[in-house]
Amino acid sequence: MSASLEIGPLALPYTLLLVMVAVALGSVVAQRIGRRAGVDVEPHAFRVLLVAVVVARFAFVWQYRAAYLDAPLGMLDIRDGGWNAPAGLLAAWVAGLLWVWRRRALRAPLLAALASASAVFVLGTIALALLPQNEAPLPGITLARLEGGTTSLQSFEGKPTVVNLWATWCPPCQREMPVLQRAQAEHPDVHFVFLNQGESAEVIQRFLVGHRFDLRNVLLDARGQAGAHFGQRALPTTLFFDATGRLVDQRIGELSQATLAQRLDALRPSPTTPP
Incomplete structure (x- = not known):
């Protein structure tokens, strides 16, 4: 659902x-x-x-x-x-x-x-x-990387993964980007994947350079495959997957440092949870 x-x-x-x-x-x-x-x-x-x-x-x-x-x-x-x-x-x-x-x-x-x-x-x-929840796993969608080459979303399994659906023209996407950049630097135990929706590599690169964003795992979803797969068209949408690649939470709309911290706390297993 x-x-x-x-x-x-x-x-x-x-x-x-x-x-x-x-x-x-x-x-x-x-x-x-x-x-x-x-x-x-x-x-x-x-x-x-x-x-x-x-x-x-x-x-x-x-x-x-x-x-x-x-x-x-x-x-x-x-x-x-x-x-x-x-x-x-x-x-x-x-x-x-x-x-x-x-x-x-x-x-x-x-x-x-x-x-x-x-x-x-x-x-x-x-x-x-x-109600039955949408616990869809990371899909086997292969997308182009901004720096060249391709990557399958399933390759991020093994660590908790945050997938952000965004676009350069989206004001709330722009506002939350510094929060996600900071989280990427502070949480090396979590994959952060920036899944741009429908824009060219030139537009994305110009945006990142202009705003001085230093992001890893920027992927180009030119046809909106991921959004269609998860039934999400709204931007920004952020999807939270556990280490097994299972979708456990999602946020439609802008994230702050606090609301991102809330979801990252829930994403990690508690110390008493067996591996």
């Missing part, structure tokens, strides 16, 4: 859609019950949602705070998708309970909204985890 719903060039991760559905349902429930009780609950529901979002982001930032030391303003850039959902859900309940304790008229609509949204989110998360 793909990790996103693709509508033309737009790719919406299912996790984001799940949050949107949960929030929408909670809002509808709050309005209907509040209307019957003669209470305007919408401002309070919005404040609860705001608390949940802020805490979910703060909890993630705190967990990976070392990754934000070089660029602290990156903490505010939510485009990287860094959230701690359990912390946000807990914060929503704490805030909601505090509000209904102070204003008992809010009890029925606000708690009903929280309960319905939480149920959708929890059950949806469980359903997504139980």
Whole structure:
């Protein structure tokens, strides 16, 4: 199963859609019950949602705070998708309970909204985890290397492998490239593969030289074979494979140093895991 719903060039991760559905349902429930009780609950529901979002982001930032030391303003850039959902859900309940304790008229609509949204989110998360996942292995696709010659993607098996689908014209691809370059230098135990989609060697070389990027494993996917194989057309998309070449995670959209660190932590076996 793909990790996103693709509508033309737009790719919406299912996790984001799940949050949107949960929030929408909670809002509808709050309005209907509040209307019957003669209470305007919408401002309070919005404040609860705001608390949940802020805490979910703060909890993630705190967990990976070392990754934000070089660029602290990156903490505010939510485009990287860094959230701690359990912390946000807990914060929503704490805030909601505090509000209904102070204003008992809010009890029925606000708690009903929280309960319905939480149920959708929890059950949806469980359903997504139980659905068959796309654990496709590294494909036997042979592609041209930027410096000449060819390489099969399967040749990267044996180490955890990060495959980044990108293009020079893609602004989020450009923004995340320094993060990936730094990770490539800091993690020699991980293969980083930069799979350009549909551009010529001259265009790619000019881009890398112009931005002073020093990357290994830059491959040319002129016909978009890898994107078609994994069912991904959105750029950037980053695929994470374990040492056996099995796809274990993917990120659609821009990576920050923190969200990349989160996935690299999950990619490596724990010290107690037998080889």
